[in-house]
Amino acid sequence: MTSVVFAISDGNLASDLTGILRELGDYEVRGQATTTDQARDLVARVQPEVLFVHEEIGPQPLHQTVRDLSAGYPDTSVLVISGARTSGKVIKALEAGARGVVAHPFAYEDVSSNASTARQWSEAIRATRKGIARVVSQRGSVVTVAGSKGGVGTTTIATHLALDYLAEKPDGRVCLVDADVEKGDVGAILEARQGVSIADVAKVADDMTAQTVNDALIHHETGIRLLLAPADVRAAEYVTPVALRAIVTVLREEFDLVVLDAGGHVSPTQAAAVEAADEVLIVTTADVMAVRAMRLRIQAWESLGVRHEAECKVLVN
Numbered sequence: 001m002t003s004v005v006f007a008i009s010d011g012n013l014a015s016d017l018t019g020i021l022r023e024l025g026d027y028e029v030r031g032q033a034t035t036t037d038q039a040r041d042l043v044a045r046v047q048p049e050v051l052f053v054h055e056e057i058g059p060q061p062l063h064q065t066v067r068d069l070s071a072g073y074p075d076t077s078v079l080v081i082s083g084a085r086t087s088g089k090v091i092k093a094l095e096a097g098a099r100g101v102v103a104h105p106f107a108y109e110d111v112s113s114n115a116s117t118a119r120q121w122s123e124a125i126r127a128t129r130k131g132i133a134r135v136v137s138q139r140g141s142v143v144t145v146a147g148s149k150g151g152v153g154t155t156t157i158a159t160h161l162a163l164d165y166l167a168e169k170p171d172g173r174v175c176l177v178d179a180d181v182e183k184g185d186v187g188a189i190l191e192a193r194q195g196v197s198i199a200d201v202a203k204v205a206d207d208m209t210a211q212t213v214n215d216a217l218i219h220h221e222t223g224i225r226l227l228l229a230p231a232d233v234r235a236a237e238y239v240t241p242v243a244l245r246a247i248v249t250v251l252r253e254e255f256d257l258v259v260l261d262a263g264g265h266v267s268p269t270q271a272a273a274v275e276a277a278d279e280v281l282i283v284t285t286a287d288v289m290a291v292r293a294m295r296l297r298i299q300a301w302e303s304l305g306v307r308h309e310a311e312c313k314v315l316v317n
């Protein structure tokens with residue numbers, strides 16, 4: 001049943017419309033407001049799929065009311081009822097946000113087609129909003145761990161981050177990605193055997209599905225999933241920034257937490273990993289060289305528009 005609300009002060013007009021909607025079936029009139037103020041309250045309460053507004057409703061101007069209600073309740077379709085449906089009136093109503101103008105005296109076909117279009121619009125908006133809500137709620141977090149230089153403990157920290165999350169949330173879905181593609185050592189640290197790598201997934205980046213990415217993941221005995229760096233350094237070139245972004249997008253849908261080991265060396269892949277992350281952790285040691293390297297790195301990210309300094313966390317290892 002499509003829920004319908006009237007903003008009509010004329011009793012005869014309301015009962016004529018009720019009669020036609022009843023004949024059409026599938027429409028349920030959930031209330032009638034006789035002033036614009038009542039209409040606002042009623043729409044807020046019922047949030048109907050379709051609202052019929054008579055052009056003579058007051059005291060507030062018709063188009064202001066239509067504008068406010070269609071903006072405030074985007075999945076309620078507004079139909080204006082007009083005694084003389086001139087093109088000027090139709091344009092004004094549509095500009096205010098109405099979905100159509102129904103002529104009065106009513107014609108069965110006219111009410112039927114307008115109501116049906118309005119209902120379809122409302123259903124489409126509702127479905128889209130539900131879909132968006134689902135996508136948003138499913139998005140996992142992406143944390144990129146990058147080193148100020150090589151050897152500062154980036155891989156150790158990234159690995160422990162993934163393991164600690166799982167220790168705290170044993171049902172959590174965690175993926176550790178070795179995005180240090182030229183010299184990745186996540187596999188070595190976790191003693192994971194090399195199967196397919198991130199490069200194999202990157203090769204099909206243009207045509208990637210969740211299945212492609214899932215097939216490349218290693219189920220590690222700790223419970224985390226691993227996407228390893230390629231064993232052959234020549235394959236690293238497949239992991240372009242575009243491919244890495246596509247991989248992260250898929251993983252975000254599948255996991256609660258995605259940790260990227262972005263390595264300690266300046267590269268476009270590292271910048272892409274930093275850009276794609278919700279949180280960036282820069283690992284450094286406390287020596288002057290490492291801290292200086294870190295500052296230069298952050299400045300580079302800032303000037304490339306990849307990341308602001310204030311958005312990076314620093315971990316002194």
Ligand SMILES: Nc1ncnc2c1ncn2[C@@H]1O[C@H](COP(=O)(O)OP(=O)(O)OP(=O)(O)O)[C@@H](O)[C@H]1O
Nearest residue numbers: 147149150151152153154155156157180263264317
């Ligand atoms: N907090 C720590 N406590 C003890 N050992 C650590 C710690 N952090 C790093 N290490 C050790 O330091 C070594 C280098 O660490 P790791 O491989 O994590 O560094 P990295 O920055 O990833 O290096 P690379 O640039 O080679 O990728 C490893 O042997 C690791 O076990």
Ligand SMILES: [Mg+2]
Nearest residue numbers: 154155180185
């Ligand atoms: Mg490393």
